[in-house]
Amino acid sequence: MANPLTRKLEHFARLSDDDRHALDTMAGQHVRERRARADLIREGDKPEHVKLILTGWACRYKVMEDGRRQILSFFVPGDLCDLNVYILREMDHSIGAITPVSYAQISREAFEEATDGRTRMMQALLWDALVSSAIQREWIANIGQRSAVGRIAHLLLELFYRLEAVGLTKGDACEMPITQAEFADALGMTAVHVNRMIQELRAAGLIELAGKRLSILDRDALTRTAHFNAQYLHLQREGRHFDANN
Amino acid sequence: MANPLTRKLEHFARLSDDDRHALDTMAGQHVRERRARADLIREGDKPEHVKLILTGWACRYKVMEDGRRQILSFFVPGDLCDLNVYILREMDHSIGAITPVSYAQISREAFEEATDGRTRMMQALLWDALVSSAIQREWIANIGQRSAVGRIAHLLLELFYRLEAVGLTKGDACEMPITQAEFADALGMTAVHVNRMIQELRAAGLIELAGKRLSILDRDALTRTAHFNAQYLHLQREGRHFDANN
DNA sequence: CGTAGCTTTGACGAGGGTCAAAATAAGTGG
DNA sequence: CCACTTATTTTGACCCTCGTCAAAGCTACG
Numbered sequence: 203m204a205n206p207l208t209r210k211l212e213h214f215a216r217l218s219d220d221d222r223h224a225l226d227t228m229a230g231q232h233v234r235e236r237r238a239r240a241d242l243i244r245e246g247d248k249p250e251h252v253k254l255i256l257t258g259w260a261c262r263y264k265v266m267e268d269g270r271r272q273i274l275s276f277f278v279p280g281d282l283c284d285l286n287v288y289i290l291r292e293m294d295h296s297i298g299a300i301t302p303v304s305y306a307q308i309s310r311e312a313f314e315e316a317t318d319g320r321t322r323m324m325q326a327l328l329w330d331a332l333v334s335s336a337i338q339r340e341w342i343a344n345i346g347q348r349s350a351v352g353r354i355a356h357l358l359l360e361l362f363y364r365l366e367a368v369g370l371t372k373g374d375a376c377e378m379p380i381t382q383a384e385f386a387d388a389l390g391m392t393a394v395h396v397n398r399m400i401q402e403l404r405a406a407g408l409i410e411l412a413g414k415r416l417s418i419l420d421r422d423a424l425t426r427t428a429h430f431n432a433q434y435l436h437l438q439r440e441g442r443h444f445d446a447n448n
Numbered sequence: 449m450a451n452p453l454t455r456k457l458e459h460f461a462r463l464s465d466d467d468r469h470a471l472d473t474m475a476g477q478h479v480r481e482r483r484a485r486a487d488l489i490r491e492g493d494k495p496e497h498v499k500l501i502l503t504g505w506a507c508r509y510k511v512m513e514d515g516r517r518q519i520l521s522f523f524v525p526g527d528l529c530d531l532n533v534y535i536l537r538e539m540d541h542s543i544g545a546i547t548p549v550s551y552a553q554i555s556r557e558a559f560e561e562a563t564d565g566r567t568r569m570m571q572a573l574l575w576d577a578l579v580s581s582a583i584q585r586e587w588i589a590n591i592g593q594r595s596a597v598g599r600i601a602h603l604l605l606e607l608f609y610r611l612e613a614v615g616l617t618k619g620d621a622c623e624m625p626i627t628q629a630e631f632a633d634a635l636g637m638t639a640v641h642v643n644r645m646i647q648e649l650r651a652a653g654l655i656e657l658a659g660k661r662l663s664i665l666d667r668d669a670l671t672r673t674a675h676f677n678a679q680y681l682h683l684q685r686e687g688r689h690f691d692a693n694n
Numbered sequence: 695c696g697t698a699g700c701t702t703t704g705a706c707g708a709g710g711g712t713c714a715a716a717a718t719a720a721g722t723g724g
Numbered sequence: 725c726c727a728c729t730t731a732t733t734t735t736g737a738c739c740c741t742c743g744t745c746a747a748a749g750c751t752a753c754g
């Protein structure tokens with residue numbers, strides 16, 4: 203199967219074989235493994251590489267002074283941490299593995315070499331970066347405005363669509379290795395309340411969630427309770443003028 | 449006075465006269481005005497330009513299905529909306545003026561012309577984009593984890609530091625044209641509660657806030673109640689190798 | 695100086711937090 | 725594959741922070 207980044211970028215532009223090859227090379231070099239709960243990089247470290255998640259799930263997070271933790275985003279296969287991170291002097295947050303993870307470390311040189319002269323691929327990467335930013339904004343709206351059930355429903359749908367974009371769903375089901383405590387840290391609520399709200403979603407027949415697996419039983423109803431609008435994921439191909447003609 | 453974007457970018461790299469000139473050209477073309485409460489661009493519109501705020505305050509926001517509004521970020525002079533927005537097919541949020549605003553509209557061509565061959569300036573712009581992203585993440589942590597007073601204190605400090613970076617503070621005071629209802633929309637709380645919390649900050653002698661003006665009376669105490677750590681703004685110059693030697 | 699917009703107050707209610715313990719599930723070493 | 729340990733999920737009782745509704749003062753500005 204194609205590497206998940208390539209697969210995702212094809213939602214924006216039809217890539218050439220040369221583009222695909224460059225992406226595969228990028229994804230195949232300096233592959234590291236990390237086991238569940240280990241950090242890929244810590245707040246304060248100097249970021250030397252862009253990281254590309256190949257398999258497994260990870261998250262960005264920040265630990266507050268009082269020990270509480272905020273998860274800032276989830277990474278699934280095909281996700282890059284910020285392009286050009288290495289411009290910054292130090293990380294202002296950490297990235298940790300949720301499940302066992304394998305990822306590629308892309309140095310500045312490797313990145314520049316891969317994108318040099320490949321305008322379409324670079325544009326696809328910029329599109330991906332803009333989408334990541336849009337996701338962050340949606341999280342602000344999610345935490346700021348939605349009710350507890352709505353927040354959970356919204357996050358589940360987001361993750362489902364993102365997994366679908368890289369081919370990691372089967373019908374209405376997908377992996378969902380996130381614990382309720384992690385949902386709580388991501389959504390700004392307590393694990394206890396997350397639990398109650400998930401039970402509500404189950405009781406209403408909207409989802410099945412157990413054993414690190416999610417099934418969406420009633421997508422319309424779930425979409426309605428989440429007030430979910432997939433537009434912010436910008437997943438429809440954006441225009442033919444970005445297609446490769448190879 | 450230098451244009452505010454140039455002034456901000458100097459926190460990252462010492463720019464050459466040529467860089468500064470290119471930035472001034474960019475900031476001087478296609479300048480538009482908008483009065484308070486008018487939109488610069490709306491959700492659903494095709495983004496054709498990067499916008500650079502020259503004077504006045506604006507914000508990104510999103511209106512939810514139930515009519516509630518989430519403000520996603522504030523723009524002060526020197527702030528750019530996302531680099532490369534024109535890659536996206538349509539806006540997933542709106543940008544609205546808070547005060548009367550003047551801003552430059554930078555087309556793709558103008559942007560590419562300005563950055564072409566100016567590596568250092570491009571890096572400074574990428575740094576700015578990474579910082580914007582860091583600010584968004586901090587908002588997630590702010591809304592998700594902090595108490596109501598903490599949230600307000602944190603936002604006030606962030607805005608103060610950002611204004612300081614573009615030379616818009618005088619000692620411990622600065623403009624603060626944001627209404628309590630807008631604070632509420634930005635922080636995921638109600639205007640009534642914002643009001644009560646501001647009164648608490650005033651009563652504790654930490655701030656003075658009235659007539660669209662903020663004075664920080666006790667910065668240490670405010671920093672403590674906000675659990676504020678300016679690291680995420682990445683304002684210290686990041687390294688000499690980025691300096692121009694002109 | 696009149697009207698719209700913003701801030702402030704008060705009373706009351708509810709969504710979600712806290713604390714603590716039980717019930718399950720998932721690992722781990724022997 | 726079992727026995728034991730460690731995570732994770734669930735439940736229950738209680739209460740606090742923040743939201744709601746509504747009205748009254750202020751401010752600003754045409």
